[in-house]
Amino acid sequence: MQDRTNNPILLNEIARLAALYRYNILDTLPEVEFDNIVFLAQQICQTPVAFISLVDKDRLWIKAKTGLDFSETPRNIAFCSHTILEPEHLQVCDATLDSRFVNNPFVTGEPHIRFYAGVPLITPTQDRIGTLCVIDFTPRQLTTEQLQALHKLAQQVVAQLELKQHIRALEISESHNKAIIENMLLGLIVTNEVGIIESVNPAAEKTFQYQEKDLIGKHLSLLLPELAETTRLRFLHTNQEQNPKANVHWQGLSKMGDKLLLELCVYEFSTLEGQRFASNIKEIPDQQELERLKTGFISTINHELRTPLTSINGALNLLSCGIVGELPEEAQEMVELAERNSLRLISLLNDILDLQRLEANPSEMNFQICYLSEIVVAVSKEIMALAKEKNISIALNATEVKVFADYKHLLQAITNLLKNAVKFSPENSTVKIVIEETPEWATVKIIDQGCGIPPSHLSTIFDRFQQVDFTDNRQQDGAGLGLAICKAIIEQHNGTVGVESIVDQGSTFWFRIPAFSTLENQLGYVTNQVFSILAKSSKESHIKDTSLKSPEILLVDDDQELLEILSIDLSQRGLSVTTSTNGQEAIRIAQEHLPNLIVLDINIPNGNGFEVVEKLRSEPKLRNISLIIYSGRDLTGEQKTKLSLGPTRFLTKTRVSSADFRNNILELLNSSAS
Amino acid sequence: MKILIIDDENDIRRIARLALSKVGKMDVIEASNGTEGLQKAELEQPDVILLDVMMPLLDGPSTLATLQSSNVTEHIPVIFLTAKAMPSELVRLRSLGVKGVLTKPFDPMTLATQIKDLLGK
Numbered sequence: 001m002q003d004r005t006n007n008p009i010l011l012n013e014i015a016r017l018a019a020l021y022r023y024n025i026l027d028t029l030p031e032v033e034f035d036n037i038v039f040l041a042q043q044i045c046q047t048p049v050a051f052i053s054l055v056d057k058d059r060l061w062i063k064a065k066t067g068l069d070f071s072e073t074p075r076n077i078a079f080c081s082h083t084i085l086e087p088e089h090l091q092v093c094d095a096t097l098d099s100r101f102v103n104n105p106f107v108t109g110e111p112h113i114r115f116y117a118g119v120p121l122i123t124p125t126q127d128r129i130g131t132l133c134v135i136d137f138t139p140r141q142l143t144t145e146q147l148q149a150l151h152k153l154a155q156q157v158v159a160q161l162e163l164k165q166h167i168r169a170l171e172i173s174e175s176h177n178k179a180i181i182e183n184m185l186l187g188l189i190v191t192n193e194v195g196i197i198e199s200v201n202p203a204a205e206k207t208f209q210y211q212e213k214d215l216i217g218k219h220l221s222l223l224l225p226e227l228a229e230t231t232r233l234r235f236l237h238t239n240q241e242q243n244p245k246a247n248v249h250w251q252g253l254s255k256m257g258d259k260l261l262l263e264l265c266v267y268e269f270s271t272l273e274g275q276r277f278a279s280n281i282k283e284i285p286d287q288q289e290l291e292r293l294k295t296g297f298i299s300t301i302n303h304e305l306r307t308p309l310t311s312i313n314g315a316l317n318l319l320s321c322g323i324v325g326e327l328p329e330e331a332q333e334m335v336e337l338a339e340r341n342s343l344r345l346i347s348l349l350n351d352i353l354d355l356q357r358l359e360a361n362p363s364e365m366n367f368q369i370c371y372l373s374e375i376v377v378a379v380s381k382e383i384m385a386l387a388k389e390k391n392i393s394i395a396l397n398a399t400e401v402k403v404f405a406d407y408k409h410l411l412q413a414i415t416n417l418l419k420n421a422v423k424f425s426p427e428n429s430t431v432k433i434v435i436e437e438t439p440e441w442a443t444v445k446i447i448d449q450g451c452g453i454p455p456s457h458l459s460t461i462f463d464r465f466q467q468v469d470f471t472d473n474r475q476q477d478g479a480g481l482g483l484a485i486c487k488a489i490i491e492q493h494n495g496t497v498g499v500e501s502i503v504d505q506g507s508t509f510w511f512r513i514p515a516f517s518t519l520e521n522q523l524g525y526v527t528n529q530v531f532s533i534l535a536k537s538s539k540e541s542h543i544k545d546t547s548l549k550s551p552e553i554l555l556v557d558d559d560q561e562l563l564e565i566l567s568i569d570l571s572q573r574g575l576s577v578t579t580s581t582n583g584q585e586a587i588r589i590a591q592e593h594l595p596n597l598i599v600l601d602i603n604i605p606n607g608n609g610f611e612v613v614e615k616l617r618s619e620p621k622l623r624n625i626s627l628i629i630y631s632g633r634d635l636t637g638e639q640k641t642k643l644s645l646g647p648t649r650f651l652t653k654t655r656v657s658s659a660d661f662r663n664n665i666l667e668l669l670n671s672s673a674s
Numbered sequence: 675m676k677i678l679i680i681d682d683e684n685d686i687r688r689i690a691r692l693a694l695s696k697v698g699k700m701d702v703i704e705a706s707n708g709t710e711g712l713q714k715a716e717l718e719q720p721d722v723i724l725l726d727v728m729m730p731l732l733d734g735p736s737t738l739a740t741l742q743s744s745n746v747t748e749h750i751p752v753i754f755l756t757a758k759a760m761p762s763e764l765v766r767l768r769s770l771g772v773k774g775v776l777t778k779p780f781d782p783m784t785l786a787t788q789i790k791d792l793l794g795k
Contacts, residue, residue: 299760303728306757307683310778314689317782323696346779353759561774565765632771661769 012127017057019127023161024168026054026061033160034064037132037153042066044149045117045142047134052121052157053080054130067135068111077105083118084128089147092116094139115140117147119154124162132157187281193274195220195233207262207283209255220279224252224262233277236266249284261287291360298356302349309349313342351481355464358409358488365406365492366571369516372401372435372442379414380433387422387431394418396433401442402516405493413489416482417446417509424450424507441495443512452503461499462487486511551669552576552593556586556612557601557630566599570665583607587615590622597668602631610642617645626668630661676701677789678718680711680737681726681755689782690724690755698786708732712740715747722793724776727756727767735770742771753792755780 020026034052042050051065060078062071075081082100083090095101095113106113118133132154134142142150181188187204191197197220200212208215208223220227227233227250252260265280316339318324320332327335373396380394387394403410421431429449436443453461465480483497490497495513553570557563558581567577578593580586584606590598598616602609609629616622626647629635635643640650649664677700681687687704694700703718705711709732715723723741727734734754741747754767757778767775774792776785 299758302759303757306759306778307686310757310780311683311685311689313779314686314693314782318689318692318696321783323692323782350759357761559768559774562768565761565768568761 015125016127016129019123019125020054020056020129023129023165025063025161025164026056028063030064034157035066037156037160038064038066041132041134041150041153044153045134045146047115047136049111049135050133051135052130052132053078053118054121055080055084055128063130073106079104079106079113079116080118080131080133083131083133084120086120089117089119089151091118091142091147093141096139111135112137114138117142117150119147119150121154121158121161123158185282187279187283189215189220189223189279189281191220191233191277191279193276195227195277197222198276204281207254207260207281208252214255222253224250224264224279226250227264227279233266233279234268236264237268237277252281252283295356295360298352302353305345305349309342309346313339313346316342348481351485354412355481355485355488358485358492365409366568367404367406368571370403370405370407370410372403372444373399375407375411375414376433376435376444379411379418382415383418383422386419390422390425390427392422392425392427393430394422394433395430397435399435399437401435401437403442403493403513404516405513406489409489409492413486413511414444414446416486417444417511420482421446421448421450421507421509424448426450437515440515441512442515443510445508445510447506447508449506452505452507453499453501454503455501458499458501462497551597552578552595553665554586554589554593554595554598555579556583556599556604556609557581558604559601566661570662575665575669581605583609583612586612590616590625591619594621595625597626597628597665599628599630599665602629602635610639613643613645613648628664628668675722675790675795676703676718676720678703678705678711678714678720678723679755680705680708680723680729680734682706682729683726686726686778690780690785693780693782693785694789697783698789700786708734708737708740711737712744712747715741715750716744720750722773722789723750723752724755724789725752725772727754727758735767738770738772751793753789 038050038052042048047067049065049067051068052063053060054063055075055078058075060073060075060080062068065071079090079092079101092098092101093115095104095107095116101107101113101116104113113135115136115138116133118131120128121130121132122128132150134150181201184201185203187207188199188201189197189204190199197215197218200210200215205212205215210223215222220233227236250262250264252262254260261284263282263284266277267280268275268277270276316335319327319335320339376396380396383394418431418433425431425448431449432445432447434443434445434447436445462483464484487497490511490513493513495511497509497511499507499509501507553575555563555566555570555577556579557566560581563579563581567579570577578589578595580589582605586598586600586604587607589595600609600612604612607615609631613627613629616625616627623646627643627649629640629643629648629650631650631652635650643650647668649668651661651664675698677694679687679690679694679702681690681704684706687706691702691704695702703714703720705714708729711723711725712732714720725734725737729737732740734756738752738754741750741752751773753773754775755778756763756767756775758764758767759777764775764777776788776792780788
């Protein structure tokens with residue numbers, strides 16, 4: 001039981017204890033700073049005992065001491081419990097004469113205290129958490145100077161406690177920050193004002209494959225060659241502050257010399273040692289790898305969807321055509337409805353594949369000189385039936401405008417536009433097609449008198465899965481990829497698509513691609529490499545226009561489809577391709593065109609491959625043309641000898657990939673040109 | 675004309691059979707995998723083989739290679755019927771020494787004509 005008189009309870013005890021515990025000092029090891037203060041107190045006061053005590057809930061715990069052999073006593077018998085209640089200090093000159101202490105066990109027994117002087121330890125929050133005190137075993141009194149010194153030393157004790165608490169808080173905060181920086185996914189590099197690296201976090205180590213120790217002291221340009229100058233870092237920082245959403249990509253360089261694509265955020269901050277730049281770095285996954293995954297995914301999905309669709313569409317088609325028996329009228333309608341929709345799905349699959357290919361493989365484009373009017377006429381013929389259903393007339397101007405374009409793709413783009421125009425035009429109206437040319441652009445406009453497009457939809461009309469029709473709920477075929485495909489095609493031609501529209505009056509869809517005349521001057525660069533082969537070849541006299549003519553290849557095979565595919569593939573490589581399906585025709589074309597290279601199948605009608613070779617090699621001007629024998633089967637040694645009357649290479653269809661085939665052709669062209 | 679359809683999808687075989695027999699008036703034999711296809715080709719000696727590309731175990735190109743390597747079946751023209759639609763894939767398939775490549779989905783009403791066209795008949 002606590003005695004009210006002898007064991008004062010502070011009113012603000014809870015706050016006092018909280019203040020004490022904040023210092024985390026109780027039960028810690030001795031520390032020299034506090035030992036020194038105790039020593040000074042003892043020296044100044046000339047007492048055998050001096051100590052620093054902290055008044056806990058039920059005990060007195062001694063942090064530093066001299067001349068004392070215990071480090072803890074119960075609070076209720078401690079002199080110091082009284083000291084913390086005093087406004088300034090407590091001095092007991094003779095405890096035997098003081099009613100508060102005369103019966104204290106420390107007075108009546110060991111160590112027989114007679115004199116005590118203590119100064120409270122007062123925190124900045126005015127909490128009295130303990131004392132600095134001196135003790136003697138004979139009665140005495142401190143001088144004023146000694147008491148003053150004891151007060152000053154008590155303040156020093158609190159100052160030390162405060163300092164240690166601050167250091168501890170800093171350490172905690174430091175370890176927090178360190179843990180965050182070391183575990184964050186973003187790379188962090190801190191440099192000084194001139195770009196010398198001062199610290200690097202593990203994510204940055206991983207990104208650049210360096211260890212921190214190899215980077216400290218090096219210049220940032222080692223990792224970010226484009227960012228060598230500090231002024232650029234400052235510029236970036238300012239720029240990011242002004243455009244926080246600006247997402248700039250930079251090239252980085254790993255230890256292994258790999259080029260990295262990085263997103264970078266730089267900020268500048270001040271330290272006592274000067275300005276610092278912190279660069280936040282995120283590696284962007286290899287776009288090509290992503291593209292490859294996307295292509296693979298789309299291709300797989302396409303295949304997986306196509307298989308069941310084949311069954312669905314096939315079954316419906318057989319049903320609707322009455323192959324498996326006549327259907328009642330309503331059933332017939334339903335089956336036709338289902339078939340129509342399965343066709344929509346198939347056309348959607350085709351569109352997705354088209355769009356994917358256009359975006360992933362611009363190299364699949366087969367550019368050639370075409371007349372816009374020719375394409376427009378071809379499209380108009382195709383759409384005519386659809387137009388006739390609604391008695392819509394298609395009017396076109398007959399300007400002859402040449403463009404350098406991929407015929408099939410441009411045809412597809414114009415078809416999509418014209419089909420839309422007809423689809424959304426009212427009956428008995430006219431759709432106009434206007435071709436225009438400026439020195440820079442060739443423009444095609446498709447003008448309808450349809451329902452028009454609300455202004456709010458104009459900006460998204462070329463996005464994927466946007467339907468053109470906003471005014472009624474008529475079911476339209478297609479899935480809204482037509483215009484997106486159109487846009488992709490035109491963009492592959494370095495062109496632009498657009499639309500102007502007034503609701504209820506009609507829309508004008510247009511696109512423009514570079515005019516041929518402007519391209520003509522640049523053409524030399526397009527397939528420069530191939531042309532240089534040509535320029536060196538022996539048949540320069542036959543080339544009417546060297547700036548436009550590419551090496552010519554004659555493909556001879558009885559498989560018309562294979563010929564088409566190979567032609568497309570080779571034309572895309574800037575080669576000019578002629579084809580023939582029989583021997584006689586092949587020889588005639590070879591004589592007329594003098595190709596740089598002939599690819600010849602052996603099993604062809606009207607003179608087999610052996611006859612063709614014999615004939616070719618017997619003519620002086622054809623004798624040295626490179627020849628690839630591209631046969632379905634392996635040939636015997638004897639057969640090969642018969643065929644090798646000039647520069648000849650043998651490829652077996654089942655054994656070479658299309659890439660190998662192509663490479664062989666390019667190799668032979670190169671060697672024949674040099 | 676006797677045609678052998680090698681495809682692992684029952685439904686597709688069924689539709690192709692209907693299309694070829696009812697519309698194209700062909701004799702249709704079916705095989706549900708490459709190995710069975712090889713046996714039937716040898717035994718039945720069809721005039722043409724319609725061969726799926728993606729099949730478990732023995733796929734289309736492997737089946738084709740085996741057909742081409744046997745003197746009992748090497749003369750039988752083969753046409754691929756594939757759901758692969760990437761042009762690069764089609765080029766590869768065409769280069770394997772087949773009469774042609776038809777893609778899924780096919781039009782049941784014209785399938786027989788397309789096959790006859792490819793065979794030059």
